[in-house]
Amino acid sequence: MTTSKTMRAAVLKNYNGLLTVEERDIPTPRSGELLIKIAASPINPSDVMFTYGMYGIRKPLPAIPGFEASGVVVAVGAGVDPGRLGQRVACFAGTDDGSWAEYMRVPATNTFPVADHVSDEQASMMLVNPLTARALVDMVEGQHAFVQTAAASALGKMIQRLASERGLATINIVRRGEAVAELRALGAEHVLNSHDANFEETFRDLAKSLNARLCFDAVAGELTGRLLHLMPRGSRMIVYGGLSMQPVTIGLDDLIFRHKQVEGFWLSTWMPTLSPAHLQSIWQEEQTHIGGTFKTDVRARYPIDQIAEALAEYSAHMSGGKVLITP
Ligand SMILES: NC(=O)c1ccc[n+]([C@@H]2O[C@H](COP(=O)([O-])OP(=O)(O)OC[C@H]3O[C@@H](n4cnc5c(N)ncnc54)[C@H](OP(=O)(O)O)[C@@H]3O)[C@@H](O)[C@H]2O)c1
Incomplete structure (x- = not known):
């Protein structure tokens, strides 16, 4: 001291x-x-x-x-x-x-x-992002594909690695060409740049063919509603970040007539749902994967x-x- x-x-x-x-x-x-x-x-x-x-x-x-x-x-x-x-x-x-x-x-x-x-x-x-990656990917249970935005973020890369380990298909959305290459280098098969001219058509077709009906969104703003609109009927959007610093806009048609849902996720409210022993066991497991999944x-x-x-x-x-x- x-x-x-x-x-x-x-x-x-x-x-x-x-x-x-x-x-x-x-x-x-x-x-x-x-x-x-x-x-x-x-x-x-x-x-x-x-x-x-x-x-x-x-x-x-x-x-x-x-x-x-x-x-x-x-x-x-x-x-x-x-x-x-x-x-x-x-x-x-x-x-x-x-x-x-x-x-x-x-x-x-x-x-x-x-x-x-x-x-x-x-x-x-090793706390904020790895725990969030775990919590989000656990929500994919029962489905074999999902979508994520801001996929080149530190957390997005952890989500991609965890998904690969669990045999889950991902549609990764980024906003820059270099980020497409970074995600591909991690082994991601589907990486789309939301600024590309044919983005909407490619995304709609891919989400349909993979039956991807869950999206983790860290961007918010107009992107959230745009993606949810392009996803299959009954899709669910989990907004966990507001990188655009803009409010979320969702089409009424999607909510009412296409049975789509929007909800939020926050680590601070998820963590208290775990027992201290469970949290410590996740912590121990994270440390064994620090050189790979959670790096x-x-x-x-x-x-x-x-x-x-x-x-x-x-x-x-x-x-x-x-x-x-x-x-
Ligand atoms: N809800 C929760 O409990 C929780 C917990 C942990 C993290 N998060 C959220 O997870 C997200 C990622 O965190 P992180 O630490 O992994 O971030 P990070 O490594 O700092 O990276 C941020 C990423 O966001 C992209 N980005 C920034 N503004 C954007 C915009 N307007 N549109 C599209 N992409 C944009 C950046 O792309 P460029 O390189 O092109 O700028 C970069 O890829 C954040 O939103 C954070 O708040 C939420």
């Missing part, structure tokens, strides 16, 4: 996407909590949405953003096993300050021990002091690999 009483932290003062770097007191863990010295914390779309006040969680401001991280336990609160001191963990932020800082205080229940073979960087990205590419690392540059680099090319904050 450091002898310093303060730490560097990225601080959000208004929900306008702008962060300042400040010296803050290192928090003291309360009962049932741990203090984590942060090793790495990714910039995820949910973090960006949070900084604009567009996410499902709002915190009193000023607040430190960052929803997931890896690090080492450096202090424990009352009721927490002191044997956890020095343990490497992956963790979710709690209800107060997040992980874009040198230290974060979290409930012990938000932490997952990291195996020796897993790097700090990979551990920092995330990293393209840049920034110290806290360069948070503005880190956010700009991430937003300029999101599929290019994650940008990590490494305090």
Whole structure:
């Protein structure tokens, strides 16, 4: 543990996407909590949405953003096993300050021990996306094909790998030519660029021939309704992200006369449906597949002091690999 009483932290003062770097007191863990010295914390779309006040969680401001991280336990609160001191963990932020800082205080229940073979960087990205990939692909049960949008995202690639392992056919939708090649390199057979001239016809025919009646959509906006309209009668759209930052529009005909359905998915409401033992067993399994199914590419690392540059680099090319904050 450091002898310093303060730490560097990225601080959000208004929900306008702008962060300042400040010296803050290192928090003291309360009962049932741990203090984590942060090793790495990714910039995820949910973090960006949070900084604009567009996410499902709002915190009193000023607040430190960052929803997931890896690090080492450096202090424990009352009721927490002191044997956890020095343990490497992956963790979710709690209800107060997040992980874009040198230290974060979290409930012990938000932490997952990291195996020796897993790097700090990979551990920092092993909760939000891998758990979501698992949850979504489990919903495909009983069908042999599905559609996904934003397929070249870190999560989309995990979904593609999991689907291949389970023998499921996927129709992957991306918005750039380079992303088509990236998905093909992962073994994806069907990859469509939504900006291609013949996209709608190709998509409609493929969804029909594979009988793909389930779509996981991370884009929202007009794409959601456009795809649902082109999918077979009775299709189901699960919207789990809002990358377009636009509301979903759906044709009434599709909802009423073609028996199509739209619903949402959020990890934060799915996780409490699992028992702690089940969650830990998924965690152990994830760690054994960290080099393959759940691997995330990293393209840049920034110290806290360069948070503005880190956010700009991430937003300029999101599929290019994650940008990590490494305090
Ligand atoms: N609901 C949940 O519980 C939950 C949990 C985890 C993740 N998610 C969501 O999953 C999605 C992927 O997350 P991630 O961390 O894997 O993302 P990521 O690796 O940062 O990649 C983002 C991807 O989205 C694409 N994209 C951005 N804006 C787009 C737009 N307007 N139209 C089409 N594509 C667009 C990017 O393509 P370019 O490279 O072309 O920019 C990139 O491929 C996000 O929406 C995130 O919020 C939801």
